[in-house]
Amino acid sequence: MSRYRTIQQWYDILSSRLKGAPRESIRFYSIEAFPRLMHHLETHKTECEVCRRHFETLDEMSFELGQWMKTDAPEMVNFQAELEDSVRHLRSDHKVFPKGLWLSRFVLMGILVGILGALITIVVVAGVVIGGVLLTGAFIGMMVGWIAGKNKERKIKKQNRLY
Incomplete structure (x- = not known):
């Protein structure tokens, strides 16, 4: 025990x-x-x-x-x-982090990158629906950030550096 x-x-x-x-x-x-x-x-x-x-x-x-x-x-x-x-x-x-810290950071970064990509798309491509492109960019960025954050936390957890 x-x-x-x-x-x-x-x-x-x-x-x-x-x-x-x-x-x-x-x-x-x-x-x-x-x-x-x-x-x-x-x-x-x-x-x-x-x-x-x-x-x-x-x-x-x-x-x-x-x-x-x-x-x-x-x-x-x-x-x-x-x-x-x-x-x-x-x-x-000790390089130990609270559970959810990296996930939230990666999701935030993903959303920001997705919105930035959407803004670039709006400027470059004529005739797109601005709201739809922004929403899609933010959603895709959020999903990529969520996957990356989960992977990062899984690796940290294996090293016993997550509480």
Whole structure:
């Protein structure tokens, strides 16, 4: 049996700690990725002192998190700062990224390239329906970006650099 808790176990732990917290606050503070982050920090805390420190601080803060959300306590600012520091550390030192980051980046780039291609088509080809070409370009770009983003995340996940 693994000595580290699974992501599902972290979801269960944090669900009980956040019992009664407003759903709006959970969405506002982007707590959905928190269990995956805690799992990743826990698995790396023996190898990295910074990960250990972030893990212990966030774990301790999570006991009060539900109450802080209910009362909109000023400690939430400290929690958010600690969360951002831990994400920044994982990104810069360990090259670990949150799930969906690369997918959203590639989709956005695909849409922009698709619209740019559509604009070039509108300028070069006479008599095209502008709205249709723009919509088609954006859609094709979005689909190409989605496929590229999924491939990138699949490769990163195989390297265990995705949380």
